[in-house]
Amino acid sequence: MFCTECGKKLKDGVCPNCESEKKVTLTVTRPKSMVGMAISFTVYVDGKDIGKLKNNTSLTCDVTVGEHTIIVKSLEKEVKQNILVKEDTNSVEAIVGIKMGLIAGRAVLKDVIYK
């Protein structure tokens, strides 16, 4: 992998020449579902709120090479998932589903796809 700024070879996702870091797009997707349509989740990446995840929508943010934490919060429960972004990873997609509980819907992390 090479630096998008100056073209030098990256070391652990960071350019030794200009110190710019490789950015990888993380997409958190919630596919369309008839179940729990009105419920939205709050998504945190490394503790930062990146937005509300509604039915049939997705959220994106940039992450650097290394380990990151995704938290999807619903009323009843929160799910936590660690992801590891490698230097040759181009993008990461996390698929979130919903499972209905007695009172409210819970977020379920179905899959993490590294591309």
Ligand SMILES: [Zn+2]
């Ligand atoms: Zn550079």
